[in-house]
Amino acid sequence: MQAYAVMNVAFLYIAEPYQCYHGASLALALGAYAGVDVVNYYNFPETREHLKRIGRVMGAPEPDMKFLDRSFPIKMHEAAKRLDRVKLMLLRQNAEELNQYDAIVATEYTAGFLRKLGVTRPKLILVLHGAGDRLVDDEALMRDFDFTLLPGPKVEQYSLQKNLVRPGHYATVGLPRMDVCAAMQQDTPEGLFSNPRPFVLYNAHCKRKLSSLPRFMPALFKGFKGQSRYNLVVAPHIKTFHKSLGMKTRFMKRYNAPTIHVDTQSDRLIDMTYTAHADIYVGDVSSQVYEFLVKPRPCVFLNTTGIEWRNNPHFLHWNLGEVVDRPEEVMPAIMRAQEVHARYRPLQEKLVKDSLGDPVLGASKRGAAAIIRFMK
Known part of the structure; x- marks a missing residue:
């Protein structure tokens, strides 16, 4: 200097x-x-x-x-x-x-x-x-x-x-963010549920035209209330709620249930607590999937608009788990995600290195x- x-x-x-x-x-x-x-x-x-x-x-x-x-x-x-x-x-x-x-x-x-x-x-x-x-x-x-x-x-x-x-x-x-999140990983999301089940993270994008929330959240709510294998953490991008004058927050909170935790404002939305500790990732186009896959785990992706995603570089991450097109398909995909994960793991490991170094x-x-x- x-x-x-x-x-x-x-x-x-x-x-x-x-x-x-x-x-x-x-x-x-x-x-x-x-x-x-x-x-x-x-x-x-x-x-x-x-x-x-x-x-x-x-x-x-x-x-x-x-x-x-x-x-x-x-x-x-x-x-x-x-x-x-x-x-x-x-x-x-x-x-x-x-x-x-x-x-x-x-x-x-x-x-x-x-x-x-x-x-x-x-x-x-x-x-x-x-x-x-x-x-x-x-x-x-x-x-x-x-x-x-x-x-x-x-x-x-x-x-x-x-x-x-x-x-x-x-x-x-x-990604400098990974250094911060590694230092914070002792902060486990305890106390969200009254049972010890593993949890699925649903991480929807904040942009309205890209977000899977309106189309897929009702099916996830119904599906998780009717099963006893997993809990669900709903953690959309924090920007989802900052322009709505509280209306989206109140709307989303109605989905809270004994096996469903909807987070609209806690620090866990931005410090990678959920991506570090979840057992399965469900999402659409958020880059947080690569942060989740630092430790390879099952993923399910939601094709909200019916886009032809294969061979499209802007949907490369959709090759890292099963892609579902209809709300009625999402719960079966989640239930078999652990079983089919082995077929996706090698590409997950490769793309994490390509994406995060x-x-x-x-x-x-x-x-x-x-x-x-x-x-x-």
């Missing part, structure tokens, strides 16, 4: 608290270098406690944190749950302060707009916060970043083919070292 007496780095979390699980361990690893000062900027007030928690489990000092400044109009949009609009307004209001840093590290593409808002001094660094296969509408914004940390060879190959990154301006390091752990330190090399 010959060009810097002190390198000042801002980590930017402009979405819900789940984002800090993708970047905070990287911030801690980077801040451990002599001559590097890191400040964590956050949008949601709850993110502060999550940043503190991550610091504790990683055995690090409490991180420097700052709540992003916001005007009265921004607060009005927040109250109306216009959260996507709030992101751009926050970037605009805080652009002058962020422009004083040497680097800005973000975990979502939206930060690429900072260049259009006059933030020209810092290097913009992107940390991809998933290793899935889904086509992302705004992935072209990756080109607005000076440097990108990629999770594994699969995403590296895709990003190069699409000209989203260029040689010398990216590093494939793994090998080894899975250590991405935070590898990512920090890559940033240091780039900034030199």
Whole structure:
């Protein structure tokens, strides 16, 4: 870092608290270098406690944190749950302060707009916060970043083919989130049920056009109430509930039953507790399936729209378990998932390495070292 007496780095979390699980361990690893000062900027007030928690489990000092400044109009949009609009307004209001840093590290593409808002001094660094296969509408914004940390060879190959990154301006390091989640795996989801049965995790995507919740949840509710082999944890992506003014939360809670636990707000939705401890995964297009498969286990995938998924790279993970097209098929598939798992396990092991890198752990330190090399 010959060009810097002190390198000042801002980590930017402009979405819900789940984002800090993708970047905070990287911030801690980077801040451990002599001559590097890191400040964590956050949008949601709850993110502060999550940043503190991550610091504790990683055995690090409490991180420097700052709540992003916001005007009265921004607060009005927040109250109306216009959260996507709030992101751009926050970037605009805080652009002058962020422009004083040497680097800005973000975990979502939206930060690429900072260049259009006059933030020209810092290097913009992107940390991809998933290793899935889904086509992302705004992935072209990756080109607005000076440097990108990629999770594994699969995403590296895709990003190069699409000209989203260029040689010398990216590093494939793994997923820093996995380091945090490994440190938290002692937090088992005890006390959810009054019986010791294994549990199935149902992890639906948050986007309405992709989510399997409306079509498949009634069948899962009926099916799990009528069997005695498994419990069910319903844990959709946390963003499912942040724009609904509480209506989706109240609607989903009606599915709670002695063998069904619906989680709409706990920390377990974002700290990988459920993916670490579930016995079977049921889902649609969430990248969390790869986090679940760090330890190979049975999966069932729900084809909500009847899409032709075979040979489609954006549904590659659907080759890792049985795919069902109709709600009446889901319970039989779950009941035979353990029996048929052996046929999927070899490909699960291969795609986890392709998606998350090998080894899975250590991405935070590898990512920090890559940033240091780039900034030199």
